[in-house]
Amino acid sequence: MGIEDLGYAKVVPPTGHATSRVRTMLKLLRGKLDRAAASRRSYNLPDGTSRSASQLIALVDEALGEWAKLDDLILQEKQQRSRIASKATDFVEFFVAINGLLLLDERKPRPKRTAAQKVLVAAKIRETRKLRGTLGKRQKQKIKADADGLTVTVGGPTPGIKLPGPRRGR
Secondary structure: OOHHHHOHHHHOOOOOOHHHHHHHHHHHHHHHHHHHOOOOOEEEOOOOOEEEHHHHHHHHHHHHHHHHHHHHHHHHHHHHHHHHHHHHHHHHHHHHHHHHHHHHHOOOOOOOOOHHHHHHHHHHHHHHHHHHOOOOHHHHHHHHHHHHHOOOOOOOOOOOOOOOOOOOOO
C-alpha cells in the first residue's frame, strides 16, 4: 500500500518527495487530533496499543520536531555544498597549475637507440672533438697517467715563455 492509497495524498497536492508528503500527512493528522482532543476518545493503533488524542499529538509533535531537525541538517548540507562549490574552482586552478609544474620536472626516458644511430652519434662526437680540439674523459685520463713522472720547478723562468713587462700609461 503506497502513500497515495491512504487518501491524504489526494487532498494535499504532492510536493515531489514521499517524505514531504508524509510530513504533510502528519500536519493534517495533527490538525484533526487538535479538533478531537476535547473528546475523551482513545485510538487503537495497529501495534495493539491504545492512545488518547493528547498522547498522539505528542507523538506527532515529536515526529514533526525530527522533521524540523532534518530540514536544518539539509539546509546546512546545502550551504556546505555551496561553500565547497565556490572553492572547487580555486582547487581546480591550483591543481592544474601545480600539476603542470610537476609535469615539467618529470624526466622522460630516452628512447633506445638502434645500432646505426649509435654509430652516427659516435662519429659526430669524434668530428666535433676534432674540430674543437677537445678531449673526452678517457683521453684526459691517459694524459694525466702519462704526466705522473714530470717534475715542476717553481721560481725560475720557464724557457720559451715570454713574461709580460710592467704596464705603462694611464
